[in-house]
Amino acid sequence: MESGADSTAKAAKGPPSPPSQGASAARRLWRFSNLIMAVFFGLAGAVQVNDPDPGLWIVAYSVPAALTLVVSINPSIADNIVWRSLSDLHSAACVMGSAILGYSLFANSQKNILHEEEGRELFGLVIVTVWMSLCRSSAKTLGGIRLAIAIFLSVFPFVMWLYIYVNAEMRASWPSHCKTVI
Template identity: 70%
Template sequence: MAGRLWRLCNLLMAAFFGLAAAVQVNDPDAALWTVVYLVPAALTLLVSIKPSITDNGVWRSLCDLHSAGCIVGTVALACSLFAYAQGNILQEEEGRELFGLVIITIWMSLCRSSAKSPLGGVRLIAAVVVTLCPFVSWLYIYVNKEMRASWPTHCKTVI
């Protein structure tokens, strides 16, 4: 049961990362963010198909390299938000990008650690929570018209 739930979480996260890459079309820096989301989408899809892939050296190297880049991006965006944010960080484009990088980093860490031992207990619960987080956030933002009203045009016209 835990193995199936882990695979389902990976499939849902691959879909989330894929959707996040797809909605970048109107963004001024779309190429960067598309790659940022497509890499974990591909890595996570592979884990959903074959969980033992996390033992593969190429998979682990790509995961580590991408996670390191996301951590650097997270620090840079956090510093920018700290210096320039004027309100709710979800209203700031950098805040939304920051949350995306944090989700990627956490998910890649969960995937990477799944090679050492089967995912269960607290880590499986964390995986389910992380999986639900972006979908619940998107639903909240979709329902909250006031939040979307102040967004730049390129965010309003996507999907």
């Protein structure tokens, strides 16, 4: 039960104030970053058709593409139990895949990590895992460092694709199925 003083204090405060301009801009940036990442994950899944194990990688990128697209449309969905369960399950699989690829790279790597197929696959899984973690935590709070990381991560894959496209010598040692996607 509320005392008279408590209810008077609540009445004096009035209705909650509308979100500030900064908070509104942060939400728009977050939604736009999710849209960009949904496009990236969709493209990453689409280029896997010529990979030796396309089914695995198409799923690895299509699931976060769909989850991220939904968050770009309705950010509060990240608090839904079904969305969280799918995200957690996919993230756990990506962490396991990252561990396996990381071990393989550590044991067998002979070149720069981007010259190794496992290195590029590892980077993809890490991006998926970090993005899903950001989406999951966005249901509680978003701003500051998380938003900065989101903006950086949403631009980073496209900058890397552009860098690799411009530097043809970087692709020279790649297997043929990797050379045809750019």
